[in-house]
Amino acid sequence: MARTRERALDRTRELERIYREHGDRMWRSLLAFAGNPDVASDAVAEAFAQALRRGGAIREPERWVWRAAFRIAAGELKERGRFDPRGEHPGHDRGYVLEEPARELIAALRQLSPKQRAAVVLHHAAGYPLRDVAAILGSTQGAVKVHLSRARSRLRDLLSEEDEDT
Amino acid sequence: VTKLDDRFEALGRATAPDLWREIKGREPRSPVEPGPTLTRRVGVILLAFAIAGSAFALVSEQWGNDQEPAAPSLLSNGYLYYRVGGGDGGSWWQALAPDGSGGVVFPPDAPINYSDIAWRPDGRRFAFVNYLLGSYGIETAAPDGRDVQRLTDGVNDLWPSWSPDGSKIVFASTRDDPAQNQCTPGDTGSMALLCPTDLYVMDADGRNVTRLTATERPESTPVWSPDGSTIAFTAGTDDGSGTAVFVMNADGTNVRQVSSGGRDFGPSWSPDGSQLAFTAIRNDWGVWAVHADGTGEHLLVGDTGPYAEGPKWSPDGSAIAFVGDPKLVGDDAIGAVLLAMNTDGSSVRLLAQVPRYDIAGDIAWQPVPAGTSPPRIELQPLPYRAVVTDTIDTGLRFPEGVVVGEGAVWVVGSGLDGTGEGDLLRLNRLTGQIEARIRVGSVPGWEFGGAGIATGLGSVWLTGIENAEGPGCCDTIVSRIDPRSNSVAETIHVGPGSDGDVWVDETGIWVLAFASDKPELVLYHIDADTHEVVSSIEIPADWSQTVFDAGGWIWVLGNTDNSDGAPPGTLFQIDPNSDQIVTRFEPAQGASFSMAPSGERLWFFHDGLRALDATAGDEVVGPVDLPSGYFSGGLVADRQGGVWVVSVQGGAENTGVWHVDVTGQIDGHADENPGDEASGIASAFDPETGSIWVVHYEDTVSRLQLYSP
Numbered sequence: 001m002a003r004t005r006e007r008a009l010d011r012t013r014e015l016e017r018i019y020r021e022h023g024d025r026m027w028r029s030l031l032a033f034a035g036n037p038d039v040a041s042d043a044v045a046e047a048f049a050q051a052l053r054r055g056g057a058i059r060e061p062e063r064w065v066w067r068a069a070f071r072i073a074a075g076e077l078k079e080r081g082r083f084d085p086r087g088e089h090p091g092h093d094r095g096y097v098l099e100e101p102a103r104e105l106i107a108a109l110r111q112l113s114p115k116q117r118a119a120v121v122l123h124h125a126a127g128y129p130l131r132d133v134a135a136i137l138g139s140t141q142g143a144v145k146v147h148l149s150r151a152r153s154r155l156r157d158l159l160s161e162e163d164e165d166t
Numbered sequence: 167v168t169k170l171d172d173r174f175e176a177l178g179r180a181t182a183p184d185l186w187r188e189i190k191g192r193e194p195r196s197p198v199e200p201g202p203t204l205t206r207r208v209g210v211i212l213l214a215f216a217i218a219g220s221a222f223a224l225v226s227e228q229w230g231n232d233q234e235p236a237a238p239s240l241l242s243n244g245y246l247y248y249r250v251g252g253g254d255g256g257s258w259w260q261a262l263a264p265d266g267s268g269g270v271v272f273p274p275d276a277p278i279n280y281s282d283i284a285w286r287p288d289g290r291r292f293a294f295v296n297y298l299l300g301s302y303g304i305e306t307a308a309p310d311g312r313d314v315q316r317l318t319d320g321v322n323d324l325w326p327s328w329s330p331d332g333s334k335i336v337f338a339s340t341r342d343d344p345a346q347n348q349c350t351p352g353d354t355g356s357m358a359l360l361c362p363t364d365l366y367v368m369d370a371d372g373r374n375v376t377r378l379t380a381t382e383r384p385e386s387t388p389v390w391s392p393d394g395s396t397i398a399f400t401a402g403t404d405d406g407s408g409t410a411v412f413v414m415n416a417d418g419t420n421v422r423q424v425s426s427g428g429r430d431f432g433p434s435w436s437p438d439g440s441q442l443a444f445t446a447i448r449n450d451w452g453v454w455a456v457h458a459d460g461t462g463e464h465l466l467v468g469d470t471g472p473y474a475e476g477p478k479w480s481p482d483g484s485a486i487a488f489v490g491d492p493k494l495v496g497d498d499a500i501g502a503v504l505l506a507m508n509t510d511g512s513s514v515r516l517l518a519q520v521p522r523y524d525i526a527g528d529i530a531w532q533p534v535p536a537g538t539s540p541p542r543i544e545l546q547p548l549p550y551r552a553v554v555t556d557t558i559d560t561g562l563r564f565p566e567g568v569v570v571g572e573g574a575v576w577v578v579g580s581g582l583d584g585t586g587e588g589d590l591l592r593l594n595r596l597t598g599q600i601e602a603r604i605r606v607g608s609v610p611g612w613e614f615g616g617a618g619i620a621t622g623l624g625s626v627w628l629t630g631i632e633n634a635e636g637p638g639c640c641d642t643i644v645s646r647i648d649p650r651s652n653s654v655a656e657t658i659h660v661g662p663g664s665d666g667d668v669w670v671d672e673t674g675i676w677v678l679a680f681a682s683d684k685p686e687l688v689l690y691h692i693d694a695d696t697h698e699v700v701s702s703i704e705i706p707a708d709w710s711q712t713v714f715d716a717g718g719w720i721w722v723l724g725n726t727d728n729s730d731g732a733p734p735g736t737l738f739q740i741d742p743n744s745d746q747i748v749t750r751f752e753p754a755q756g757a758s759f760s761m762a763p764s765g766e767r768l769w770f771f772h773d774g775l776r777a778l779d780a781t782a783g784d785e786v787v788g789p790v791d792l793p794s795g796y797f798s799g800g801l802v803a804d805r806q807g808g809v810w811v812v813s814v815q816g817g818a819e820n821t822g823v824w825h826v827d828v829t830g831q832i833d834g835h836a837d838e839n840p841g842d843e844a845s846g847i848a849s850a851f852d853p854e855t856g857s858i859w860v861v862h863y864e865d866t867v868s869r870l871q872l873y874s875p
Contacts, residue, residue, distance in 0.1 A: 012190075019186055027182035045185045049192035063582050067564060075847040075862070102176035115611065124174045131584055138564060138580035138588070139611035142640040143631055143664040146680055155170060 011055045018062050019048055026069055029125045033117055034073045035106050043073040066126070067136045070118055077114070108158040116151035119144050241437060241481035244289050244532030244540030245309070247271060248487075248504050248518065249281070251526035259283070259311070259528070261545055262504075262518055269545020271311040283530040286328045286370075289540065292530060293317070293326035293335060302348065304337055304372075309532070309543045317372030321348045322363055325387050329416075330394040333370055338363035338386045338399075342377065361386070365399060365418070378418035387432050390416070392439040396458070398424070400431040411444050413458060424460040434479045434486075436509070443477035443486055453477045453488050455509075466511035467494065473502070481533035485509065489527045492519065499855075500596050504529070552823040552836035555857070556598040556869040560591055565861045566610060567617025569626075570595065570852040572649040575859050576626050577867050578619050580609045586631065590619075592652055593859075595852055598869055602652035606645050608632060610665055617848050622670030623694055625649065629665035629677060640664050642679040644692070658697050660690050671715045673742040674700070678713040678722060689713060689722060691745050701745040705738055716763035717780025719748070723761055737761075737768070737778070751778065764803030767828060771801070775811065775826065787830035802851045802858050808833075810851065810858060810872070823872065836872070 023044060030040035047069035051061055058064045098106075109117050115137065122133045123144075130141045130148075137144065246262045259271040282295040286306075293306045296316075303319040304326045317326075322340040329335070340346035340363050349361035365378040365385045379385050383402035390397055391413075398413045403423070410427030414420055425433075429447040436442070443455045443466065452468030453475060468474030472491030479486055485506045492499045495516045502524040504517040518525060534540045562579030566588075569576050575595050580588035588609030592602040608630025610618025618629040626647040631640040642663045648655035663679030666687065670676070675692040687705035692698065707724025714721055720740040737751040762769040767777040767787065774789025792811065802810040807828030825834035848861040858870040 016186060019189065023185065024182040025178075027185070028177055028180050031180065032177055041183055041185060045189050045192055046195060048185070048189040049194045052189065053194050060582060064563070067582065071564060071847060098180050099176040101173040102180060105170075105173040105177060124171070125177055134586075135582050135584035137611055138566065138582070138586075138609075140584065140586040140608075140631060140640070142633070143586075143611060146640070146664050146682065150680070152170065159170070159173070 011061075012052060015048060015051055015061060015065075018065060022062065022066070023048075025126050026066065029121045030069060030073050032106055032109055032121045032125050033070065034077055035110055039073050039076050043069045043076065046072050063132070063135055066122075067138070070122075070136065074114060074118075104159060105155075108155050111158060112151050112154060113147075115139075116147045116154070119147040120151040120155070123148055240536050241533040242536050242538060242540075243480050243482050243485075244534040245543055246487060246504075246517065247283055247285075247292070247528070247530045247532070248489075249283075249526040249528040251524060260518070261543065263543075264540065268518070269543075269547060271309075271545060281528050282325045283528050284325075284327050285530050285532050286332050287330050287533060288332055289532045289534045292532075293328065295324050295326065304335070309541075310545060317368070318375075322346060322361060324361075324363060327389045327397075328370070329390050330392055334367050335370055336365060336367045336378070336388045336390055336397055338388060339366050340364070341366070341375075342380070365397070367416075378414075379421075385412075389433055389435055391435055391458070392437055398433040398435065398442055398458075400433065403427045411442060411456065413442075422460065424458065425454070425456050426463055430454070432476060434477050436479050437481060437483040441509075443479060445475040445477065451475050453486070453490075453511075466509075467507060467514060474505075476527045476529060478529040478531055479509075480506075480531050482536070483509070487517065487529050487531060489525050489529070490514075492516070502526075553871050554868050555871045558593065558598040558600070558867050558869075560600070560865050560867055561603070562589055562591065562865055565591075565848075565865065565867060567619045567848045568850045568859050568861045568867060569617075569619050569621050570850045570859060571621025572624065572626055574601065574649065575850070575852070575867075576619060576621065577859075577861060578606075578609050578617070578628060580611060586611070590626065590628065590647060592649070593867070595855055595857075598867075604647060604652055604654065606630070606647070606654060607657075608643060608645070608665075610667075618665055618667050620668045620670045620675075623672075623675070625655070625670075627668050627670055627675055629668045629679075631665050632659075640682065642677060642690070644668060644675060644677055646697075656697065658692060658699075660692065660699060661688065661702060663688050667713045669713045669715060669720070671720075671742070673720075676713050676715075676720055678705075687722065687724060689720075689740065691742075703740060703745055703747065705747070707736065707738070712761060714761070714763045715742070716768055717766045718742075719780060721761075721763070721768065721780070762801035762803040762809050764805055764809050765807030765828065767807050767809070769801050769803065769809040769826075775801075775809075777809075777830065787828075790826050790830050790832065792824060792832070802849050804851060805853055812849070812858065812860075812870070823870070825872075 027040050027044050030043050031037055034040055047065045050068055051058055051065050118137055119133055122128045122136055130144050134141045134144045243264060247259055249259050260268055261271050262268050281297055283292055285292045291306050291308060293304055296303055296305050302321045302323065304317045304323045305314050306317060307314045320339045320341045324338045326335045326337045342364065343362060346362060362384050363386050364380055365388050366375050367378055368375040385399055385401045388397050388399040395416055396413050397416055398411060400409050401412050403410050408428045410423050410430045411425035411433045412421055412423050424442065425444060430444055433442040433444045439458065441455050441457055443453060446452055446454045449470050450468065451473040453466045454463060455466055456463040468490065472493040474488055474490035474494065477486045477488040486509055487504065487506045489502045490505045492503045494505060494514045503519040504525040505514055506517050507514045532540060560577055562577065563582055565577050565579035567578050575593040577591045577593060578588060580586060586608045588606055590604040590606050591600055593599065594601055606628055610629045620627045626649060628645045630643050630645055632643050633641045642660040642665050644658040644660055645654050646656040646658065660677050662682045666678035666680055668675065668677050672694065674694040677690040677692065679688045679690065681688050687707055689703040689705055690699050691701045693700050705722050705724055712723040720742050722738040724736055724738055739748045739751065741748050763780065766780045768780050769775065769777045775792055776788030777786060778784065779786040802812060804810060809826050811824040811826060823836040824832055827833045850859050852859065856872045858872065860868045860870060
């Protein structure tokens with residue numbers, strides 16, 4: 001019993017460490033993905049709560065939590081049937097501060113497909129390399145590359161700006 | 167001009183809330199504990215105290231007579247009452263009218279544990295046992311379940327049966343055995359028969375109780391003969407080895423055994439008083455008949471094959487209703503259904519069925535004067551209900567899609583390793599049990615739309631990609647899974663592009679892919695027989711993940727450039743014969759990611775629930791008058807033109823399941839909250855079991871059982 005409890009504490013500590021390291025970035029990425037701070041908060045909290053309950057059953061908690069959070073947000077968006085209209089001006093009435101360029105970015109992200117949006121957010125906002133984006137999305141690097149390329153091209157059109165395709 | 171990277175940097179300066187405290191105190195939404203499982207034949211049996219569960223008949227039909235009564239009866243058949251149950255919840259009584267309509271007598275939210283129903287011979291009142299804790303006893307009620315009157319309060323007052331003139335009621339009781347506690351519900355039939363009851367008779371108002379038997383052995387299930395002279399019942403055999411059907415004079419004298427004995431019980435008189443039908447467990451459960459003098463015992467149905475029990479002779483003498491295995495009518499479903507047969511055991515036919523739940527028995531056929539129709543009984547309507555009956559741990563870390571077809575439920579999910587590999591699970595559509603786990607080299611990645619999985623043409627089809635490691639990307643493939651061998655039977659190399667979705671109809675396999683070289687979609691058409699790509703259709707839209715057929719057309723939901731801030735969407739209508747885009751429909755602008763093709767309708771959300779006519783492309787329905795307020799909904803086609811709307815927002819004011827018919831009328835609503843576990847990322851309807859399968863964002867899949875009137 002003692003050993004089991006010890007392991008559970010270890011896992012809680014590990015998840016808290018992951019939350020401290022990733023939580024803000026994850027929340028901002030989900031804000032960009034969902035366009036809604038409530039959806040972002042709910043998805044982050046639910047993903048970590050799930051991970052806490054599963055304890056040692058999760059082999060790669062960091063990837064697991066990222067993917068779960070995106071799935072939760074994606075499910076929520078689908079449940080709502082459409083992108084939340086409140087996302088049009090994210091941050092204005094929720095007490096979250098968003099600079100104008102970021103707000104425009106989120107508005108443009110709305111016009112991407114969910115997969116493109118997730119790919120670009122995970123790569124550019126969360127900072128994950130293609131390999132990890134593929135793992136989180138259950139896809140392959142090649143497919144992610146296509147979605148990223150298209151997403152950037154479309155964002156460039158939408159935002160009328162330069163995008164040095166790096 | 168702001169660079170994209172600068173915008174992401176600006177995003178990175180947004181203030182995120184600290185959620186850790188909430189996380190630690192948060193109760194995760196799912197998975198939930200599995201719901202009650204079906205216990206086959208659980209106490210359907212005989213006494214039927216114990217059975218529980220709740221359900222509605224989804225199937226009912228007129229019982230009709232295809233056989234003339236052996237002798238003219240003085241009675242005709244009125245309403246047929248029966249109890250449904252079979253899980254760990256409540257149960258209730260339903261009624262089936264001669265015209266096939268139905269309703270509820272005692273609803274599921276009424277106190278449960280009523281059993282042992284018996285009609286007064288004039289068909290205007292029935293007696294029953296209230297087995298509710300603290301309310302034990304025999305009661306009577308009007309046909310609509312109202313005007314309940316209590317006759318007795320004995321802890322084991324059971325099995326009332328009226329004398330033919332309606333003046334007296336015979337019943338079983340342990341009232342002269344003060345040490346006897348309530349006979350334990352949940353006993354098997356044979357054990358329940360061991361409750362040490364004796365037989366009593368009382369006036370129909372409950373007065374003047376007289377003891378008929380006073381033996382050590384248990385006597386039970388008394389039924390008064392049509393001429394009033396005798397009473398048939400179940401009792402322990404003299405050697406104590408089992409039970410048999412007995413007959414005695416109405417005053418308790420002249421007891422004689424009429425069935426050969428073993429585990430025989432529950433007699434029912436033929437209206438002419440010449441025969442008794444009863445249940446016997448010999449080789450197996452079966453329905454038997456014997457002449458009242460003990461001669462001519464013969465099997466009617468069951469015993470060596472599918473289960474059958476609980477016979478009740480129809481008032482007109484033409485048929486016997488009973489509870490039995492659906493296999494008796496050629497149905498592989500699990501559970502007990504309400505059946506009828508000719509009195510010689512032939513022509514078994516289905517009267518009522520509740521998928522996944524048992525018809526629990528307590529059958530009682532209302533008698534009405536010959537040649538007349540029963541007075542209309544005001545029954546309560548069968549409400550819609552939606553219950554999560556199973557939650558299955560798939561072992562997939564992130565299931566992506568679900569379809570129903572080719573005899574099973576199929577769930578697909580990819581791994582977390584970035585290789586694109588994954589598993590396809592085959593689930594039993596009745597039990598949810600995982601029957602096969604098939605490793606597939608490349609499965610569809612997560613998406614909102616068609617999920618990259620389809621069934622048809624005798625196979626299961628999955629999109630995937632290969633050659634993903636080169637400078638460009640990639641080639642689309644389709645894996646064909648043979649449901650007979652549960653293995654990947656074929657990999658079709660479709661063409662350049664990354665996977666989007668797949669659909670199968672009689673014209674072939676349709677694969678939607680993201681083109682590699684330009685921001686377009688390609689729809690590949692694969693021949694149904696040769697599995698060769700016969701054409702590729704450029705779709706001028708740069709994202710989509712849904713292809714489906716409806717109204718004889720193939721449809722792709724894609725986007726067009728749209729600067730008004732709404733999620734863009736255009737429906738491309740494609741002729742499956744010429745492989746040409748016929749036209750595009752703008753009404754899909756702003757449409758939700760999921761569209762539900764159902765018969766000739768395409769359902770989608772856009773400022774409310776709307777549908778296009780899939781033949782003409784016009785917007786013909788909507789917005790549907792769903793409840794106002796914040797509404798979240800998943801659309802699940804019923805395949806007959808209508809759609810189920812599943813709304814399960816936790817804590818929201820409008821939650822439940824709505825059914826919208828082909829004309830846009832809401833014709834069903836289940837208030838019962840299907841729960842968070844019914845929300846998810848993909849769903850599929852199984853018309854054969856009336857259930858919706860919902861895949862969640864993590865490793866579970868649930869079955870939402872719908873109960874329709």
